[in-house]
Amino acid sequence: MIKGLYEAHLPVSDLERSIKFYESLGLEFDHRIEARVAFLWLEKDKSWLGLWQTDKVNLDYHPSIRHIAFHVELEDLRNSRKWLAERNIEARKAFGFEPIEPFVMPNERYGHAKIHFNDPDGNSLEFICKVEKNNPNVTSNMYLSDWEKANFSPK
Structure with missing residues (x-):
C-alpha cells in the first residue's frame, strides 16, 4: 500500500x-x-x-512540526560540513554533539549517522543515513569516526 x-x-x-x-x-x-x-x-x-x-513561523520548535531529515549516502554525509559551508550554511549542535563531524545514534541492530542544520527560518533539517552495526557492544551515541573504529567497518 x-x-x-x-x-x-x-x-x-x-x-x-x-x-x-x-x-x-x-x-x-x-x-x-x-x-x-x-x-x-x-x-x-x-x-x-x-x-x-x-x-x-516563530512557533516553538518541536521535531514533530518543524523538522525534516534528508536521506543521503554515507560518503556524502562524511563531506556534509564542507558541502554546507560552501553554501554558507552552518551545521549546528544537536543531541549534545558539536558539529565538528556527523555523529551516530545507535539502536539494537544499526545506527543512524547524521548532521543537523537549520533553514533561514530556524526549521530543523538534517542529513541522515543508516550505518551498519557490527559490534553489539556499541550502544552509545558517538561521532562517526569513532563509530567506524568501534564497529570495524571502514565502508
Missing part, C-alpha cells in the same frame, strides 16, 4: 529566500500555488517539499 513519503511541509517567512535556500541544497523547484506556497522536488516525480509563507 504505502510506497514512501510523497510530501512534507514547512512554514517560512520569506518564500523567495526559502526557495533559493532549498534549491542550494539540490531540490528542484516545481510550481507555486498563488504567491504564498511553493513546491520543490526532493526526488523528481516521487517526493516534494511544500513551503508555506506565513507570519506564524
Whole structure:
C-alpha cells in the first residue's frame, strides 16, 4: 500500500529566500500555488517539499512540526560540513554533539549517522543515513569516526 513519503511541509517567512535556500541544497523547484506556497522536488516525480509563507513561523520548535531529515549516502554525509559551508550554511549542535563531524545514534541492530542544520527560518533539517552495526557492544551515541573504529567497518 504505502510506497514512501510523497510530501512534507514547512512554514517560512520569506518564500523567495526559502526557495533559493532549498534549491542550494539540490531540490528542484516545481510550481507555486498563488504567491504564498511553493513546491520543490526532493526526488523528481516521487517526493516534494511544500513551503508555506506565513507570519506564524516563530512557533516553538518541536521535531514533530518543524523538522525534516534528508536521506543521503554515507560518503556524502562524511563531506556534509564542507558541502554546507560552501553554501554558507552552518551545521549546528544537536543531541549534545558539536558539529565538528556527523555523529551516530545507535539502536539494537544499526545506527543512524547524521548532521543537523537549520533553514533561514530556524526549521530543523538534517542529513541522515543508516550505518551498519557490527559490534553489539556499541550502544552509545558517538561521532562517526569513532563509530567506524568501534564497529570495524571502514565502508
